[in-house]
Amino acid sequence: MTESTDTIAALASGGGTAAVALIRISGPQAEEVADRACAGAASRAGERRATRAKVRDAEGRVLDDVLITVFRGTRSFTGEPVVEIACHGGRLVTRRVLERLLECGARSAGPGEFTERAFFHGKLDLTQAEAIMDLISAQSDLALRAAHEQLEGGIGREAVRLGEDLIGVVAHLEAWIDFPEEDIDPDTGDLFLARVASVREGIAKLLATAEQGRILREGVRTVICGRPNAGKSSLLNLLLGSERAIVSDEAGTTRDTIEETIILDGVPLRLVDTAGLRDEAGGIEREGIRRTLHEAGRADLLLVVRDASLPAADSSVELPESNRAVTVLNKADLGEHAEWAEHAGIRLSCSTGAGLDDLRRAIREALDLGEADWGEHSVAINTRHRDCLRRADESLETAEVLLESAAAPELAALELRGALDALGEIVGKVDTEDILGAIFSQFCIGK
Ligand SMILES: Nc1nc2c(c(=O)[nH]1)N(C=O)[C@@H](CNc1ccc(C(=O)N[C@@H](CCC(=O)O)C(=O)O)cc1)CN2
Numbered sequence: 001m002t003e004s005t006d007t008i009a010a011l012a013s014g015g016g017t018a019a020v021a022l023i024r025i026s027g028p029q030a031e032e033v034a035d036r037a038c039a040g041a042a043s044r045a046g047e048r049r050a051t052r053a054k055v056r057d058a059e060g061r062v063l064d065d066v067l068i069t070v071f072r073g074t075r076s077f078t079g080e081p082v083v084e085i086a087c088h089g090g091r092l093v094t095r096r097v098l099e100r101l102l103e104c105g106a107r108s109a110g111p112g113e114f115t116e117r118a119f120f121h122g123k124l125d126l127t128q129a130e131a132i133m134d135l136i137s138a139q140s141d142l143a144l145r146a147a148h149e150q151l152e153g154g155i156g157r158e159a160v161r162l163g164e165d166l167i168g169v170v171a172h173l174e175a176w177i178d179f180p181e182e183d184i185d186p187d188t189g190d191l192f193l194a195r196v197a198s199v200r201e202g203i204a205k206l207l208a209t210a211e212q213g214r215i216l217r218e219g220v221r222t223v224i225c226g227r228p229n230a231g232k233s234s235l236l237n238l239l240l241g242s243e244r245a246i247v248s249d250e251a252g253t254t255r256d257t258i259e260e261t262i263i264l265d266g267v268p269l270r271l272v273d274t275a276g277l278r279d280e281a282g283g284i285e286r287e288g289i290r291r292t293l294h295e296a297g298r299a300d301l302l303l304v305v306r307d308a309s310l311p312a313a314d315s316s317v318e319l320p321e322s323n324r325a326v327t328v329l330n331k332a333d334l335g336e337h338a339e340w341a342e343h344a345g346i347r348l349s350c351s352t353g354a355g356l357d358d359l360r361r362a363i364r365e366a367l368d369l370g371e372a373d374w375g376e377h378s379v380a381i382n383t384r385h386r387d388c389l390r391r392a393d394e395s396l397e398t399a400e401v402l403l404e405s406a407a408a409p410e411l412a413a414l415e416l417r418g419a420l421d422a423l424g425e426i427v428g429k430v431d432t433e434d435i436l437g438a439i440f441s442q443f444c445i446g447k
Pocket residue numbers: 022071074075076077084123
């Protein structure tokens with residue numbers, strides 16, 4: 001655990017005008033800094049009790065009438081002395097109060113520096129620090145729940161548990177390497193293998209949540225595509241509940257992709273409206289079509305819109321292979337062409353909204369978004385966790401081969417150590433300075 005030497009301050013609440021704003025001071029001098037700015041009010045305040053005070057400038061003029069809360073010792077969010085100042089939320093007032101604190105000995109905090117200190121003081125592991133960012137940026141209830149689960153330590157605990165299982169194997173194996181005169185007991189070898197296999201199973205379970213994690217954090221990339229005039233932009237507008245995209249009976253209205261997010265059953269969908277696909281296009285339209293195909297190629301879900309009032313051939317499109325696609329037979333209000341009779345697509349009218357519930361249900365099914373599928377295992381790893389887990393698993397795979405042949409126990413032990421390090425990186429147990437930099441720099445200042 002590292003001791004901070006300096007004292008940082010920053011606005012913890014949003015930058016806009018508000019009734020009240022929260023400024024945090026953290027570090028060994030937090031109380032002194034606040035005392036200087038508030039005529040000794042911090043040291044007179046009871047611990048963790050909102051206390052009325054006045055912040056004054058160097059000449060003694062009142063800058064604001066505030067409430068301060070003092071967190072002494074290590075009992076604070078950052079694990080070091082903290083003073084919070086709840087001042088009035090005007091932009092100028094908050095700026096003046098913060099400037100005064102800097103004058104009184106605090107330094108401006110960098111992005112994520114409060115949370116970084118909480119990490120260094122052992123209040124949070126890395127997955128929990130990341131969870132705070134997920135929580136702040138969550139756009140849906142499911143994402144919020146996953147962030148809470150992670151903040152409670154779900155992923156970190158699991159990574160630590162898997163690491164502990166491995167340590168047992170490594171210790172045993174290394175003891176055995178140190179006493180080479182003792183032959184490897186085949187039973188022990190099998191035991192090692194069984195334990196490595198069970199750790200790999202645990203890793204596989206966590207890895208299986210990666211896709212879910214990406215979707216929760218970034219949303220399902222849902223690309224609306226089809227022939228010109230099929231009603232793609234109308235569908236975007238219908239799902240959004242607002243006239244975001246231009247709709248017209250002119251084929252080729254949408255030239256560029258348009259993105260908007262909606263929440264469906266707690267899951268964010270990043271809807272992408274695209275230029276209609278047709279062969280005979282030229283110029284700008286052709287570029288639009290190139291973009292459509294690019295988007296379709298990286299979609300999590302395709303909504304293929306077809307004009308059901310026309311013969312099927314008039315709305316056919318060639319699209320990249322997708323295992324998640326929903327066909328929307330649009331313009332159902334115009335009456336369906338006989339050719340569609342056997343087709344299972346979702347009947348919809350963007351004009352009347354009829355069929356929208358069926359479409360929502362079909363999307364939900366295509367994505368396995370039922371509560372039962374997502375609700376219970378709300379643990380969802382992020383890409384950093386995924387990379388660590390993959391590295392751990394590769395090392396374990398190699399270790400298995402080495403253990404099976406029993407030829408080079410030293411090398412097997414080395415691989416197991418490698419896997420342990422990769423698991424340790426998840427929670428930030430092993431030395432990971434550049435990882436820390438990468439994570440905390442993404443935070444906003446004041447967090
Ligand atoms: N005013 C205020 N509200 C806030 C925060 C904050 O820093 N200040 N938080 C900041 O993100 C969140 C709450 N998280 C917090 C986490 C730990 C501690 C804390 O004081 N921990 C001590 C005591 C534990 C206890 O009494 O339960 C500790 O861990 O020792 C405070 C807030 C959201 N709301």
